[in-house]
Amino acid sequence: MAGLINIGLSGVLAHQRALNTTGNNITNANTPGYNRQQVTFSSSPGINTSDGSVGTGVSITNIRRITSEFITNQMRADTSLFKEQDALLTELTRLDNLLGGEATGLSGVLNNFFSSLQSAAEDPAAIPQRQLVMAEAQSLVTRFQSMNAQFIQQRQSVDQQLGNSISEINALAEGIARLNVAISESPGLAQGKDPNGLLDQRDEKLRELSELVQVSVIPQGGGQVNVVIGNGQALVVGDQASRLAMQTSNTDPLKVDLSLVISGRSVVVTDQINGGNIGGLLHFRENMLAPAQSELNRIALAVSDEVNRQHKLGMDLDGRLGGDFFSDINERGFMLGRVFADANNEPPRNQVLGVRITDTSLLTGDRYSLELRGPTDNDYVLRDVETGRIVQEGRIEPTRPAEISMPGFSIFLESGTFKQGDKFQIRPTENAAANMQLRIDREERLAFAAPVQAEADLGNTGSGRISQGTLFDVTNPLTNKTLDQYSDPGQLTPPLMVRFLSETTYEILDASDPANPRPLSPPLNNQTFRPGVTNSLFTPDSGETLVRMTGDALNVIGGAGGNGYDAQSVTVRRVDPQTGQTIQQTLNFVANTPASDIARQLSALAGVNANAYTQASLDGLTANGAGDLSLTVNGETVSLTGLPPGALDGDSLDALVDQLNSNAVLQGQGLLAETDGERILLRSSTGGDLALTMAAGNGQVTKVSPYVTSGDVGPLALDAGNPRTVGGFLDVTLSDGVSLVADNDNLFNQAPVADSNYRGFQFEINGRPAAGDIFTIGYNAEGTSDNRNAQLLAGLGNKQTMNKGGTATFSEAYGGVVEKVGVRTRQSQLDQSASKVLLEQTTAQRDSTSGVNLDEEAGNLIRFQAAYNASAKVMSVAQELFTTLLNTFR
DSSP states (O other): OHHHHHHHHHHHHHHHHHHHHHHHHHHTTTSTTOOOEEEEEEEOOOEEETTEEEOOOEEEEEEEEOOOHHHHHHHHHHHHHHHHHHHHHHHHHHHHHHHHOTTTSSHHHHHHHHHHHHHHHHSTTOHHHHHHHHHHHHHHHHHHHHHHHHHHHHHHHHHHHHHHHHHHHHHHHHHHHHHHHHHHTOTTGGGTOOOHHHHHHHHHHHHHHHHHSOEEEEEOGGGOEEEEETTTEEEEETTEEOEEEEEEOSSOTTOEEEEEEETTEEEEOGGGOOSHHHHHHHHHIIIIIHHHHHHHHHHHHHHHHHHHHHHHTSBOTTSOBOOOSBOOTTOHHHHHTTEEEOTTOOSOOOOEEEEEEOOGGGOOSOOEEEEOOSSSTTEEEEEETTTOOEEEEEEOOSSSSEEEEETTEEEEEEESOOOTTOEEEEOTTTTHHHHOOBOOOSGGGOOOBOSEEEEEOTTOOSOOEEOOOEEOOSBOTTTOOBOGGGSSTTSOSSOEEEEESSSSEEEEEEOSSTTSOEEEEEEEEEEEOOTTSOEEOSOOOTTOEEEEOOSGGGGOOBOTTOOOOOOEEEEEEEEOTTTOOEEEEEEEEOTTOOHHHHHHHHHTSTTEEEEEEEEEEEEEEEEOTTSOEEEEETTEEEEEOSOOSEEOOHHHHHHHHHHHHHOHHHHHTTEEEEEOSSEEEEEETTOOOEEEEEEESEEEEEEOOOOTTSOOEEEEEEBTTBOEEEOOEEEEEEOTTEEEEESSSSSSOSSOOOEEOOOSEEOEEESOOOTTOEEEEEEOTTOTTOOHHHHHHHHGGGSOOBTTTTOBOHHHHHHHHHHHHHHHHHHHHHHHHHHHHHHHHHHHHHHHHHSOOHHHHHHHHHHHHHHHHHHHHHHHHHHHHHHHHHHHTO
């Protein structure tokens, strides 16, 4: 009877445990992280008898969690992915709304500003129109500043969320470490009896951790697990939990880095963390927010620079040159604020360096790391922060200041001790939107007029027309100093006169005294004009210089043997733009070489244009006693007979000039003669020698200097016994980077002065001017109604001044930022939706495997209850049998 009772008792106890487990499943159906448990029944060992093996009942071998390690890991991975995409989408949506919103974005105020300039150009003197420009300009500045503030606020919000997430991670890590201990100390673990509740708690904490960061779980002995986050950073090792912390970046004081604190040692892990809420926030901050802010700053730089540059080229209502419209992008404080020293640089930390913007059209939003990596203190590399790629390397000049040039900007090292190992982060566009200010303080200071104008003389007989000019600069781009032409407020110094010597030759003179114009310094003499096409008068090359032949030859008039010029060797140096190497070429000129030949050989060199011309005057021309005069010029003879004794009168001089100008050979030599009624002026536009002899009569010859810094040579007697040869002059134009030196002072000085040939403006003449035609260029003193600069300012709105040398307008550049963020936001929406579907599928799979099915559990409850009742009935039957047996013995 005892065996039957024990069998029934084992069934009652086993199914009571099964009922408890089922009830526990039912009551925890909605408990997060709970895994359905299942009782494992096993038949108790039987007893061998003579009749065979007799069973002894049932036992429970285990109560196990129904779980799948694969599904659990997939659940963590999908949770991490979804939370990453969800955080990214939330922040991207906020940024997209900021950039694209009419009330918050840049497009509307940018268009309004340039529209107000266009309206002002229609009536440039009207104060209301000027006030509108001021108002729209201030609105533009305010919008740049407010957008920048929104960027900063969103960055601070992201950093705050990172801090909150880090606190949660640290709490979860400590909880997981404690659970590791509790699990490893759980009774029965050695016999394979898992502490199901503790395991569920740990799995739930791991799932919660995966919401914050990507998690990898590595099982260890004793039921413990190690937890690795990101790309391999150990967060939990057994019973030890590391801590995440936030710290200011060593390379960028405006950036907060994430660090992992292990045994008191802090390691920056920002770039190794991914997945989860933190991964999404970091990805947004580094790859979307920072580049978008850099682009906003780049547009602010370009707008400020381009508007300032054009505004400086105008004239305001007070007749003064325009100044900065917006704040100067290269103010000293702004330049120094674009460089951040690494916190790990060794002392002394006394370095002064900054970034000067040189061309906003070449700027990108990239950030760079300047590293002095050796082997000397002057060897450097410049590395792209985002990609790590070296974009430039070289050696800095050991003396200060030194400069490193990059497309669109340069890094200047002003002073201090720069050492091997020093690092600096270079951010060319930093704070441009925040720094932007309106510098115009009143409407009258708006420079809508052009400061220079040109006009043709009313007495001109040709059909030549002169343009109203294009201004490039009022300061020299190489020195940043005001050009000499604008050194005196309210006037052009000096005013200019363009005088045509022939239909194909002109000179530009200083017209400070219009009745007595004189050569410029540096001179613009003997300029070639091509009739029927547009001819530019000045150079657009700000680095162009002019060298004059001011050596001993300047004071020489030769005789029958030649021009009297001595020999000289001239060396021209230039830097090859492709290789950066200096190319040197030497020309040797023998004695008596004509200026025309020297010019031809020099002009054959790259970057050199030599202009040769000859000028001589014939004074006191007198016929001989027979009334004859015979003059030979370069082998061509002209003569007059039957003249009265004494000096030639005006009519005789006119007749002589006519003969000279009608001589075909002399015309081919570029010779032009003119008279003022007292003397004859001979000019050779080719620079050829003027060989002069007089077979009859006599006179005097003077070498007429074209330079204000030197006087004429002569007069020397000219008669049958005194032939003369007048050599030419040379004005040599050198392109930027080209220089000229000589071995003596015969022609050029050994180190000739190279005067800047750049005037900062350009005028053009077309048509067919006639000899004697005059055009003047002067200050636009009465130009209050002039709108030329206003039109150019308004035109900047549609001018391609941005993106790799000028391929986009301001609006297009900003539109590119909006489009990029918008596309990325839309992609993030798709990614978030896809990751949500994956998570829902995995959750459903987990629920189907490990979750509690109430219908199934209800069925189990009935089944186990029936088994329990049946087992109790077995015990009851055994009791009845035992009672019956006892009664038989009474």
